[in-house]
Amino acid sequence: MILLDGKKTSADIKEEIALEVGALKRNEKKAPHLAAIIVGNDGASLTYVNAKVKACERVGFESTLIQLPEETTEAELLNEIEILNVDNDIDGFIVQLPLPKHIDEQKVLLAVDPAKDVDGFHPENVGRMALNLPTFISATPFGILELLDRYEVETSGKNVVVIGRSHIVGSPMSILLSQKRKVGNATVTLTHSRTQNLEAITKEADIIVAAIGIPEFLKGNMVKDGVVVIDVGITRVADASKKSGFRLVGDVAFDEVAEKSxxxxxxxxxxxxMTIAMLLKNTLIANKRRNS
Known part of the structure; x- marks a missing residue:
């Protein structure tokens, strides 16, 4: 069993990006500039956005963090987005999700300029991804492709089962892995909460992408020997033995499944x-497109 080490791989990618940024600066070209908008004080979102800012510093990017109060109106947020859309110094930006309930998330995502949508959530970029055209692939699916590529996991002709049909992970993964690309050419089954006889389906899988959001959902008796498993989930579960009082688990019962993987x-x-690393990579791509 080989661990697909996202921590090491993301560090490698950041190092590669830093070298490219260094070369840009030596040639007196503009360094990539990533901006992020966050509305409210959600702890997990603040932690994640701050990690993005630190990652920008590490690779030599410029970064801008726009923090707006919880009571920010939808119109005020849309105005902030428009300011970033027309700011020539900003190569790409993200609006951190989730947003407060009084703001229409879909309206906000539609307002982002597709050329600066480094999250890859705008329908134009999703459509281009589905057609296998050059675009921004959303960071989590992009990161999974990169992990599979760098560990030379064969996908061509393989039977892939994706568990979960979210717009952010499950649906795009099912499309990407079935496409004619280096990490692709697989036969993909997209499963979800209404799928019947799921265990019979997962037992036939050569590769499983678990992105259903249920802790330790995929058990050892649901997979065959030699399976490749990508666990996208992360959930805090109570654990009195830990100083924090909790531990982090994925959508896969790791100890059971790892034995067969x-x-x-x-x-x-x-x-x-991998998610932050690929967000940086998308921003570098945006910078190159804007300054080529």
Whole structure:
């Protein structure tokens, strides 16, 4: 069993990006500039956005963090987005989700300029992804592709089962892995909460992407020997033996499934660290497109 080490791989990618940024600066070209908007004081969101800012500093990017109060109106947020859309110094930006309930998330995502949508959530970018055209692939699916590529996991002709159909992970993964691309050419089954006989389906899988959001959902008796497992989930569960009072688990019962796996991502330290690395990579791509 080989661990797909997202922590190490993301560090490698950041180092590669830092070298490219260094070359840009030596040639007196503009360093990439990533901006982030966060509305409210959600603890997890603040932690995540601050990690993005630190990652920008590490690779030599410029970064801008716009923190807005919880009571910010939808119109005020849309105005902030428009300011970033027309700011030529900003290569890409994200609006941190979730947003307060009084703000229409879909309206906000539609307002982002697709050329600066480094999260890859705008319908134009999702459509281009589905057609296998150059675009921003959302960071988590992009990170999974990169992990599979760097560990030379064969996907061509393989039977892939994706568990979960979210717009952020499950649906795009099912499309990407079925496409004619280096990490692709697989036969993909997209499963979800209404799927019947799921265990029979997962037992036939060569590769499983678990992104259903249920802690330790995928058990050892649901997989075959030699399976490749990508665990996208991360949930806090109570654990009195830990100083924090909790531990982090994925959508996979790791100890059971790892025994039968050829490759598997740990939680934490698997898919999670890849997400920020690929957001940086998307921002570098945006910078190159804008300044080519």
């Amino acid at each position: 050829s490759f598997i991502t740990p939680v934490p330290g698997g898919v999670g660290p």
